[in-house]
Amino acid sequence: MKTQSELIIQQLKKISTASIATCLFKKGLRNQYIQNVTPLKKLKSNMVGRAYTLRYIPAREDLNPIEVFKDPKHLQRVAVEECPENHVLVIDSRKDPRAASAGAILATRLMKKGAAGVVTDGGFRDSEEISNLPMPAYHQRASAPTNLTLHQAIAINEPIGCGDVAVFPGDYIVGDNDGVMVIPQHLVDDVVSECQKMELFEKFVLEKVNQGTPIIGLYPLTSNDLRKEFEEWKK
Incomplete structure (x- = not known):
């Protein structure tokens, strides 16, 4: 028997982001559409999942050398490993696509772990490889430089801002070819x-x-x- 959350996800797969935007507008929520992100490839069905979040701050050079990736507690890597199945990893990259939020290896790991998708208000490197994965991905544009040049992972599964939208862990994320909507979890029914x-x-x-x-x-x-x-x- 499906859980209530699974039933909701199944229903949201058949609802457009346009309908969700109008519905939320009627409820007084006018700012639930993540700005300036597009799918890396045209989708055949909606991306739907609960939000699991990763937040970046501006990188400080003395704290963000390439050696930090060796740390097993590096929060970017931890976010990928701990993102639950059927969730969408939502990344706050401060709307800055000049350095990548992640690349194909991390995106592939998310896909293999059963993530429902990944969204950043920045950019992905290896964008062609990510576009070929059987997992939806949204970003501003492709970006080759490593995230370390501009972004420092600082928090996971906390409230973030992504594309000018407040995203709380557990919110419902719905993406189609028009973009991505964020539904506060207490309103989803x-x-x-x-x-x-x-x-x-x-x-x-x-x-x-x-x-x-x-x-x-x-x-x-x-x-x-x-x-x-x-x-x-x-x-």
Whole structure:
């Protein structure tokens, strides 16, 4: 039997980020869309998972030589190893893609561990290799320099900012070809229910528009006749 979280993830895979954005806007949340990130390749299905976070600060040269990677407690490596299955690793790279947030080796490790995806508001190196993985990945643009030149890993699984959005551990992350939305975990049940109703209505609207029906009175639905027709259509 599926857990409640697994059922929610299954439902979110069928809901667009556009619908989620509108639903959250109606609830007063206007800033849940991660800015300036795109998928490394076109997706065939949504990326959905709970957020597991990694935060970078500006690198300080005396604390961030290349030898730090030898430390088994280096937080970038720890984040990759501890990111739970079916979660999305969300990386706060301060919106700075001049140095890579990670590369193909770490992304491949995430994929092998069962991560649902990875998102950074910076950039990835080895971007072509990452794009070929069977795991969604989002970034600003490709970036060859190692993260050590600009970024210092400072915290994992704490609240972060990614692309100007507050991301808390456990939030639901949904990505499609339009981008990535962050759903606060306490709202996810309502968001799923409302979005399913919204997308059902929009399917009806598209059918009517393709039949030549004018938008006024239909979208939004203010015509009583069309409202009755929609109720019959649902049956």
